[in-house]
Amino acid sequence: MPHQPWAISPLQQALLRWYQHQGRDLPWRHSRDAYAIWVSEIMLQQTQVQTVIPYYQRWLEHFPTISSLAAADQDQVLKQWQGLGYYARARNLHHAARIVEADHGGKFPEQFEQVIALPGIGRTTAGGILSAAFNQPWPILDGNVKRVLARLLALDRPPKQAEAYLWQWSEQLLPHGQARDFNQALMDLGATRCTPRQPLCHDCPWQAHCRAYAENKHHQIPIKMKTNPIPHKYIGVAVIWNDAGQLLIDRRPAAGLLGGLWEFPGGKIEPGETVQDCIVREVTEELGIAVDVGEHLIDIDHAYSHFKVTLQVYHCRHRQGEPQPLGCDAVRWVSLEELDQYAFPKANEQIIAALRSQAHPIDLPPTDLPV
Structure with missing residues (x-):
């Protein structure tokens, strides 16, 4: 495990208290249906929440079950996705639904190895679905979580160069029996407080624990990778x-x-x-x-x-x-x-x-x- 500079329990408690009062009211959080949560997780990849919500609601009206999605043809699926971009997500979702229908009787699997084997599902998405739907103790590491942890730890390099280390922290921070709320809270913290620009440190439950804030580096962290000009x-x-x-x-x-x-x-x-x-x-x-x-x-x-x-x-x-x-x-x-x-x-x-x-x-x- 990574070196532990402070007790984990206060971090867990502070974030869960904050989430109880400040967490976002999002439609997929009212569901424990793994399919509905899966759809939300895929749509939220590289897309803002407010953009996703109407697409998510229309999608579930059109394809209310895994079986209904599996039975659709690709043109129907892409038409419902139209405007969300990154269309490989829709094709993978459709392909995965057909696999779940054929191999799991139309029921979303509950084993991590079976979930991550589905097209379009990586480690973070699998952890997000299994923790939200079944409260299983799987960590996540999306863009919001990387930013939060990079600032918390005052990470001295771009997050992409320290992913194994950040995965260790995401796993270590998970409180026993509360993975569902904690993972959602981490994402909300990054989306609403620990934002890319102008983070709202004055209203952050982890301000007292944040090394970047203590060192006045919260505007410089996460450190960015050097990028080439866009063709x-x-x-x-x-x-x-x-x-x-x-x-x-x-x-x-x-x-x-x-x-x-x-x-x-x-x-x-x-x-x-x-x-x-x-x-x-x-x-x-x-x-x-x-x-x-x-x-x-x-x-x-x-x-x-x-x-x-x-x-x-x-x-x-x-x-x-x-x-x-x-x-x-x-x-x-x-x-x-x-x-x-x-x-x-x-x-x-x-x-x-x-x-x-x-x-x-x-x-x-x-x-x-x-x-």
């Missing part, structure tokens, strides 16, 4: 119309970024290439068709976790060829009204909004379509 990609995107006034969309391969979502076709603009040339090339490579590139629709800036993109979107007219899923999973001609039936990435939602605000004349003869 910026420029993407040519085609809104392709056919003679019937329909739009062509394709579905991204299941593996990888935004897997399983529908989008307007396009790709990265190569050095020395115009956006129009990029669109013609990408549409040929991905779909095996020829298009005429017409007028500009919209430019969209969007940031992902490790890079930024600018989408340069143009109207196009389908000229020849039958669309084939050469670089994607599926292709489909749809009307503007039918787009709501499909799950799109956030940036593509802005394209759809632009199309609708433009009141594009899709019901006119092809000669009146943009060319």
